[in-house]
Structures are given as structure tokens and as C-alpha cells.
Amino acid sequence: MKILLVGPYPPPHGGVSVHVAGALDHLRRAGIPCRVLNLNRSAPESERYIRVSNVRDLAAVLLRHARAGWTTHVNTNGHNLKSWLVALLCGVAGRFGAGSLLTLHSGMAPAYLLGGRFWRRSLAWSACTFYSRIICVNREIEETIASLGIARERLAVISAFLPPAPQKLVAPDALQAWIRNHTPLLSTALFYRPEYGFELLMEAVAQLRLRYPNLGCLVMGSGEQETEARNLVRKTGLAANVLLPGDVSHESCLALISLSDIFVRPTLEDGDSISVREAIALGVPVVASDVGARPPEALLFKAGNTEDLVAKIESCLGMAQRGRNQTESPGPYLDRLLEMYTAAVTRKNGYGYERRTCARIFRQMTNDK
Incomplete structure (x- = not known):
């Protein structure tokens, strides 16, 4: 074979x-x-x-x-x-x-x-x-x-x-200081295209920042609308709370997800998100839109609904400290x-x-x- x-x-x-x-x-x-x-x-x-x-x-x-x-x-x-x-x-x-x-x-x-x-x-x-x-x-x-x-x-x-092979996850040095200065920390991995819901996520971050001034949102990914995304962050005054490191290696992505308080999947349409399942395997709570295939561990919000996304993130932040799962066997x-x-x-x-x-x-x- x-x-x-x-x-x-x-x-x-x-x-x-x-x-x-x-x-x-x-x-x-x-x-x-x-x-x-x-x-x-x-x-x-x-x-x-x-x-x-x-x-x-x-x-x-x-x-x-x-x-x-x-x-x-x-x-x-x-x-x-x-x-x-x-x-x-x-x-x-x-x-x-x-x-x-x-x-x-x-x-x-x-x-x-x-x-x-x-x-x-x-x-x-x-x-x-x-x-x-x-x-x-x-x-x-x-x-x-x-x-x-x-x-x-x-x-x-x-x-x-x-499931990724067991490995020691270490976040890039250039991002560690920023991460330490932001709590709670949200993360997501996406392409900058309309169906990935970046604008929706920024609307939610703007609302959450009122309650959590030191909130951080780490958005990993690239795409044809990345310039527009960076302009949106700047124009909405979210530059202090949102970091767009661009495309990162898979190992760095897993390390950054592992340091997050919540992984967010704000997509308007979806198949079966690998990053959602990776976050769950790392023991990180997930808030995801109710489209596509979602594992039962994910907390779902109504796709495209900013208020519901904010409510589910706040609910997730109010839960008890999570435990860490072992990496699943493939x-x-x-x-x-x-x-x-x-x-x-x-x-x-x-x-x-x-x-x-x-x-x-x-x-x-x-x-x-």
C-alpha cells in the first residue's frame, strides 16, 4: 500500500x-x-x-x-x-x-x-x-x-x-510578553474571508472589553482580506486588545491555543473545524457557532449573533478552572x-x-x- x-x-x-x-x-x-x-x-x-x-x-x-x-x-x-x-x-x-x-x-x-x-x-x-x-x-x-x-x-x-503527536508546546518569544499582559485571553485561527466571522468576533471583543479591560484576543491566520482586518482593528480602537500575528506554524498555533482561556470559532459556515477539536484535546474551552459538525464539548452560539456570542463567552469565563486532557490517539x-x-x-x-x-x-x- x-x-x-x-x-x-x-x-x-x-x-x-x-x-x-x-x-x-x-x-x-x-x-x-x-x-x-x-x-x-x-x-x-x-x-x-x-x-x-x-x-x-x-x-x-x-x-x-x-x-x-x-x-x-x-x-x-x-x-x-x-x-x-x-x-x-x-x-x-x-x-x-x-x-x-x-x-x-x-x-x-x-x-x-x-x-x-x-x-x-x-x-x-x-x-x-x-x-x-x-x-x-x-x-x-x-x-x-x-x-x-x-x-x-x-x-x-x-x-x-x-490529534497532534505529543510534544512540548512553547509559544513564540515575541508573543509571550503580550500574552502575559492580557487576561482573559481568547484565541482563534482563521482565514481572512467573510465566512470566518472576523468582524463578528471584533464586535464581541468590543463589548467584552467594557467588562474585561485587559482582555486579549489572539487571531492567527492569513488571507486576502488581512489588510482590511488590520484596518478594522485600528479604526475600532481595539489595537490594544487584539493581536494579529499572521500565519504561524502548527506547533506555535497549538502552543498559543493551550495558553488561552477560551478558543473561539466565529464562522458563519463550517465543515468540521480541526482547530476546535485541537483546542478541546488541549483542555481549552471552546465557544463555536452552531454550524457544521461540532463536538459535544463545545459551547455553541447562534451563528452571526454577536449578543449570543458575548453571552456564551462570558458564561464560559464564569465556569470553573478547566482540567487538561491527554492528547487523543489517532x-x-x-x-x-x-x-x-x-x-x-x-x-x-x-x-x-x-x-x-x-x-x-x-x-x-x-x-x-
């Missing part, structure tokens, strides 16, 4: 890229040959992954690994055209090798597929037919894929959370994933597609790109 993980890889550190990096480490520790095909065109050169810059290169890498007996595992959001085109190309390539799996991570995928034109659903259905198993990170995504006509026995709902997740890899190898997916048909589709997708 040899696994080719296809998807983004840090940096930047987001839910899907962190999952891919974690899966690579866990599979290698389990003695399973594993490589990453990084789909981020701007990614720097690295020994940790294979980088491609165009469709032809992507197709060549996929086909080379498929013919060498690698099983392809695609990790994608499922909420835009590029995501489904990549899924289709990878699925077709997997038909020539040891099978393929698809994981859909984004809570925005259902709205994209159900609220758009018919061609979106047709493309998604076509892509899904090439995969032996499709992993959905929550029930809503599973229901949406099933509504396309994909058999339920090929669908599985599994959280994308992989065993159950990996065991189930390995079963799917084995099934993919034996089944070779395809579902009725002859290789000549797959070859024709493959050529059409890679010509003139």
Missing part, C-alpha cells in the same frame, strides 16, 4: 492543509509509504511535498503515481469549480492505478452544489463516480452528495481531526482510513468506466491547458 495525498500543504496553515500534513506524519509513523502532491501553485520548494504549477504537470504526476501502484487520496473543499475539476482529474487518473478516495472538507459545499446551476451538480456527480469512497466531514455534506445520486454505501462521515481514525485504502486497492473504483473512456476524459481535460 502506497498513498498519494493530494491537497494543500502548509504554509499557509488552514484546516485542510493542516490535516494533510498530519495525515502524512501519521501514515509515515505507521510505516506506510506516503507522499503529498501540493496543489498550492505558489508553494515554495520543499522535500515534504511534490509541487506542480500547471494542469499538465498535475496530470503527469497523477498518472505516474497511479501506474506505479499508488492509491490517491484527494482532500478538497468542494465549494468551487476548481475543486471539482481537480477531483475529476484525480479520480480519472486513479482509475489507472490502485484506486482513489475523496474527502470533502468545506461546510460551504452544500450551498455551492444545491444553490447553483445544474452543471455544478453534474460535474460533482461525474467526479464522485470515480472514487471508491467519499469521506464527508459532516452529515450535511453527506446528504448533499447522496442527493446527487451517489450510493450511500460509498459515503462515510468522518471528522478530519488528527488509532480509530487511521484504522478506518486504512480499511478504505485497502478497499480502494481491491475495488479499483471506476464503477463501470472502461479504461479507454477514462483515457479519453483524461486527454480532454489536459489538452491545451
Whole structure:
């Protein structure tokens, strides 16, 4: 068994890229040959992954690994055209090798597929037919894929959370003084895009500061609207209470979460937040919006409702001092994933597609790109 993980890889550190990096480490520790095909065109050169810059290169890498007996595992959001085109190309390539799996991570995928034109659903259905198993990170995504006509026995709902390996967590020196001067301390990890709820969080911080003058809010992440976010912090007079360190390493992110009094997930839409589950595994209380898949330990607030977010944070701050949990074992997740890899190898997916048909589709997708 040899696994080719296809998807983004840090940096930047987001839910899907962190999952891919974690899966690579866990599979290698389990003695399973594993490589990453990084789909981020701007990614720097690295020994940790294979980088491609165009469709032809992507197709060549996929086909080379498929013919060498690698099983392809695609990790994608499922909420835009590029995501489904990549899924289709990878699925077709997997038909020539040891099978393929698809994981859909984004809570925005259902709205994209159900609220758009018919061609979106047709493309998604076509892509899904090439995969032996499709992993959905929550029930809503599973229901949406099933509504396309994909058999339920090929669908599985599994959280994308992989507990990090035990390690000593140390916050970056540059941030430790700021952290010591702020209490209580909130933290979050996000991309600066509308669905992540940064403005909502800032509204809540502005209200909470009236009761907690020394409140600190640490916002880790990057994104196309980062400049606007920094301007918002400055214009609203929150610069003394809000720190935006940008994209940080996964190890630093875990260390900073571990020092927090509360981890906040203010998203307006969500799949299954890895950072929420990481915070819980670290023993940090979580206040999260009531969208996507949430573990029972999280305290939920009504998505988009500032007053409810403030109330839940205050309620959480009033609770007794938390205990610290041991890091969870990745065993159950990996065991189930390995079963799917084995099934993919034996089944070779395809579902009725002859290789000549797959070859024709493959050529059409890679010509003139």
C-alpha cells in the first residue's frame, strides 16, 4: 500500500492543509509509504511535498503515481469549480492505478452544489463516480452528495481531526510578553474571508472589553482580506486588545491555543473545524457557532449573533478552572482510513468506466491547458 495525498500543504496553515500534513506524519509513523502532491501553485520548494504549477504537470504526476501502484487520496473543499475539476482529474487518473478516495472538507459545499446551476451538480456527480469512497466531514455534506445520486454505501462521515503527536508546546518569544499582559485571553485561527466571522468576533471583543479591560484576543491566520482586518482593528480602537500575528506554524498555533482561556470559532459556515477539536484535546474551552459538525464539548452560539456570542463567552469565563486532557490517539481514525485504502486497492473504483473512456476524459481535460 502506497498513498498519494493530494491537497494543500502548509504554509499557509488552514484546516485542510493542516490535516494533510498530519495525515502524512501519521501514515509515515505507521510505516506506510506516503507522499503529498501540493496543489498550492505558489508553494515554495520543499522535500515534504511534490509541487506542480500547471494542469499538465498535475496530470503527469497523477498518472505516474497511479501506474506505479499508488492509491490517491484527494482532500478538497468542494465549494468551487476548481475543486471539482481537480477531483475529476484525480479520480480519472486513479482509475489507472490502485484506486482513489475523496474527502470533502468545506461546510460551504452544500450551498455551492444545491444553490447553483445544474452543471455544478453534474460535474460533482461525474467526479464522485470515480472514487471508491467519499469521506464527508459532516452529515450535511453527506446528504448533499447522496442527493446527487451517489450510493450511500460509498459515503462515510468522518471528522478530519488528527490529534497532534505529543510534544512540548512553547509559544513564540515575541508573543509571550503580550500574552502575559492580557487576561482573559481568547484565541482563534482563521482565514481572512467573510465566512470566518472576523468582524463578528471584533464586535464581541468590543463589548467584552467594557467588562474585561485587559482582555486579549489572539487571531492567527492569513488571507486576502488581512489588510482590511488590520484596518478594522485600528479604526475600532481595539489595537490594544487584539493581536494579529499572521500565519504561524502548527506547533506555535497549538502552543498559543493551550495558553488561552477560551478558543473561539466565529464562522458563519463550517465543515468540521480541526482547530476546535485541537483546542478541546488541549483542555481549552471552546465557544463555536452552531454550524457544521461540532463536538459535544463545545459551547455553541447562534451563528452571526454577536449578543449570543458575548453571552456564551462570558458564561464560559464564569465556569470553573478547566482540567487538561491527554492528547487523543489517532488509532480509530487511521484504522478506518486504512480499511478504505485497502478497499480502494481491491475495488479499483471506476464503477463501470472502461479504461479507454477514462483515457479519453483524461486527454480532454489536459489538452491545451
